[in-house]
Amino acid sequence: MLRVLFITGEYPPMQGGVGDYTWKLGTALSQLGLDIHVLTSQEAGPSHLAPHGVSNVYPQMASWGWGMRRQVVELIQEMQPDVVHIQYQAAAFRLHPAINLLPRHLHGRRQPARTAVTFHDLRVPYLFPKAGPLRWRSNLELARGSDLVIVTNAEDREHLRSYADLAARLHEIPIGANIQPDPPADFVRDRQRAAWGIGPQDLLLCYFGFLNASKGAEELILALARLAAEGVPAHLLMLGGQVGASDPTNQAYLEQVRALIDSQGLGERVHWTGFTEASQVSANFLASDMAVLPYRDGVSFRRGSLMAALDHGLPVISTEPAVSIPEIIQGETMWLVPARSPDALASAIARLWNDSDLRQRLGAGSMRLARRFTWEAIAQQHVQVYRELIEPSAP
Secondary structure, rough: OOEEEEEOOOOOHHHHHHHHHHHHHHHHHOOOOOEEEEEEEEEOOOOOHEEEEEOOEEEEEOOOOOOOOHHHHHHHHOOOOOOOOOOOOHHHOOHHHHHHHHHHHHHHOOOEEEEEEEOOOOOOOOOOOOOOOHHHHHHHHHHHHHHHHEEEHHHHHHHHHHOOHHHHEEEEEOOOOOOOOOOOOOOOOHHHHHOOOOOOEEEEEEOOOOOOOOOHHHHHHHHHHHHHHHOEEEEEEEEEOOOOOOOOHHHHHHHHHHHHHHHOOOOOOEEEEEOHHHHHHHHHHOOOOOOOOOOOOOOOOOOOOHHHHHHHOOEEEEEOOOOOOOOOOOOEEEEEEEOOOOOOOOOHHHHHHHOOHHHHHHHHHHHHHHHHOHHHHOOOOHHHHHHHOOOOOOO
């Protein structure tokens, strides 16, 4: 039985996409017979661990600074995993670079476990003022020190593949939906909409995910203002928690978005659900007419918010990707607009609102895409790369 130790800065009930991903992946791997363990932050439990699919969870880390290496080594010596797998996002580790150097540290101590890292994005940690290129070098150190490097999307794959020494250990494995279609048993679409003051003939847009500057919330608010000025009965449902547990800078951005809503007179058209249980998030997805996700850096399969919208079969409006993604076909699987363009966004929303056939086609396209990203398939890809890592083919 393969034994894997995940190291992650966040884990349920902490709010955050990396934590949800680790829980979902760990659960799927456990169902395939792997022995999964999770080392995470103290805020994760322990009273909330049992419902979350992986029983061997160690919410021990008060800090992710330099002192964390001793605790990691002690746990590895105790449990003897085959693979130590870091789920990396700089903000989830409080922007501290200690995690970036952990694989080198483990190799230096001749630990028997192989090391892996999944880059959930390539954002860099904080080192010191004016660190500049050293911040990116810390990410390279994490990749080069690991035996296996996983990215979740084509953009990050292309970036890291440009480094010749990483090509042989680099794999792309997508993420799945962190919220799946599972509304309460008594769900009725019109009643769910009415709870937010939305009538059957109104247009209900939804946005999902924690707010930060990369996700284009300001463009969405300005697009909503244009639609309102044109007489479209449009409302926006902001699903889920607002800023998450890992990045305190998002609070300032939330206040900026709220100020924009007030300045545009949209207070009665923007509805915030706050953090709710997964079944209510699903119900609100299913009550919506379309998902609008105007990422400033382009649509990407690394976005859990996108994967959840696809899984619910919603027509999706997003922004043109940074690199070619063959699965995304304009007018078939998604509707794309230029990034940072509220006018283009408003025009796209109006077009879909006035064309029910297009909405249905895009909804069906979302469902086809979602079938590519099931957690069972994602877990099976992990099993394959783990086995290749610890049982390399003979020369």
